[in-house]
Amino acid sequence: GAVVSQHPSRVICKSGTSVKIECRSLDFQATTMFWYRQFPKQSLMLMATSNEGSKATYEQGVEKDKFLINHASLTLSTLTVTSAHPEDSSFYICSARSGTGGAGGYTFGSGTRLTVV
């Protein structure tokens, strides 16, 4: 079945530094990738949608200059949290979709626990 690899699974960084999270579709081409943020005991909040070769579309309230998304190939998308602060600490999850339309299915990565100290 479809597999999405997300790395790192856990990262601790100092306030003011940047952190990059990678999301790779291992056995399929992901035309669209999604980035979510999840606070403890809460649901997933969509941050942005990215299509290969295009600029990401950010949800309302998400700072595009803080959360940089790159989707340079059909198998790789990255999320960079720039100038991280403690309030950016969260669980970040990526999802990849093959084809167009929801019936194609969405495969999720295993998530990245970011802690900013």
Added chain:
Amino acid sequence: AQSVTQLGSHVSVSEGALVLLRCNYSSSVPPYLFWYVQYPNQGLQLLLKYTSAATLVKGINGFEAEFKKSETSFHLTKPSAHMSDAAEYFCAVSPTGTASKLTFGTGTRLQVTL
């Protein structure tokens, strides 16, 4: 805009008992509907999805869900709970168009007791 409502943020059942997790959707046209399970500090795993074929959808691990248009519901059931079913469950909805994206419910934590 489409949305889903999960009734009950926390459900507790005994091992071997019926599992029923409720999900109601709001959409002007029948959407695609999904159930995902999340274990602690992990991503989401698809249990099953409804994409306008059969209204009774069978998924992995013995779970199934029935799409009921008249009730705008897509409840998740399992005849007999197992300890390993303890996890967070999310219902999600997606429009059927090409620009679709998932919208999640608030989640239901399933606890299974001996």
